[in-house]
Amino acid sequence: MQVLVVEDEQNIALAVDRGLRAEGFGVDIAEDGTKALGLIRHNDYAVIVLDLMLPGRNGYDVCRTLRAAGITTPVLILTAKDGEYDEADALDLGADDYLTKPFSFVVLLARIRALLRRSAPQRSPVLRAGDLWLDPAAHRCGRGDERLELTPREFGLLEFLLRHPDTVVSKTDLLAQVWGAWFEGDPNIVEVYVGYLRRKIDTPFGRSAIETVRGVGYRLDGKGG
Amino acid sequence: MQVLVVEDEQNIALAVDRGLRAEGFGVDIAEDGTKALGLIRHNDYAVIVLDLMLPGRNGYDVCRTLRAAGITTPVLILTAKDGEYDEADALDLGADDYLTKPFSFVVLLARIRALLRRSAPQRSPVLRAGDLWLDPAAHRCGRGDERLELTPREFGLLEFLLRHPDTVVSKTDLLAQVWGAWFEGDPNIVEVYVGYLRRKIDTPFGRSAIETVRGVGYRLDGKGG
DNA sequence: GAAGAAGCTGAGAGCCCGCTGAGAGACGCG
């Protein structure tokens, strides 16, 4: 877990360095913008802590250059409270969070952790079909306000259907995508699980989101039935 | 590409506004729920970014009202980490994604893009002949607003005819393409099924899309009869 | 106008497809 600290004030840089190392991070220090960009180009940092007031190339420049180059590493900006840039600017120029000096190390640590948490695997948005919804990341689904308790297999099946709304998906596709291409059992399993699903997401609500297309497969109604 | 940002904190609203404009979005700002609903009623937004903590009508209300009105515009919820609503609630009340404050602009942008990507309807090519239409992917067909219920064989036959409008197709071709080259039964089956089709797509509408070309085959009128 | 060819249609048989209930096996948990 590598962190780059771009800071020209020796005492601050040193304090942050020691503190982060004590917390188990690997730390690189750059005392100006040019060196910072060089390091960023050749290393993969988890977070960049960036002072705005730097000799030569300032933090503003660094941040823009970074983003322009398509680097999306989270950036935490350090601003002097009375500085010429304010918080709004910091976000505007592509930073992910900011901290005004003087700051407490505990707060800095907390912010860094928050950034790391956030840059963790991107959650995909919630899938919807009318009032029927499913959150792949949180592994939850429901109809309107009502939560639905699905088994893993049922969940996988519904997720696949929701990713192909208003399209007929063949049982062969379902078998391959939900059960896996290597599945060797009775293909009838698809019908069985569609049955289970209907009894949870449709029957209790008097709806019919999953339609049977005889001889072809199943279709999930994009409006939820 | 219009985005509505519902946010009462001036500096955040401004930063998001500027950031999104820089990315080429059109941005409207609403500082409370009532104004937001007013704007939504009269504009067609691609995405709505909605803070939950608002003066007056809160984000919770706005989202439910929206959904209750049948508006399906993707909603991205902003929640305070320590707020009274948590992320789980956001999904239940009809949001499509959520982000906890403080959030990074890069992440916000990525999430907005993800929502846009998902809400972009993947158009499947629909076959048409006048008001007669058939969607191969969804396996649906109809005449005008009226849905037609076809059996698989009827559907296959109509699909083939629609792919060769204003062209005479021989019964031999139909047999080979719709029934399969290996078909060994009575070729009369084509006439039988053309009959079935006519009774569903023509007779009830007083039309005649499928014309008989005696001694040659059938022709589907490209204007639907 | 008659005869034959081509196409249409109603009736019905058989069967395929999809649905369901019962239950066995695997697995995890207390």
Place this chain on the structure above:
DNA sequence: CGCGTCTCTCAGCGGGCTCTCAGCTTCTTC
């Protein structure tokens, strides 16, 4: 070890789809 849950198999059933067949209508040709 007992219990509950989940996954999957299996067999039966019910309905609708496909197809055959025979009789009828329409068109063509002489």
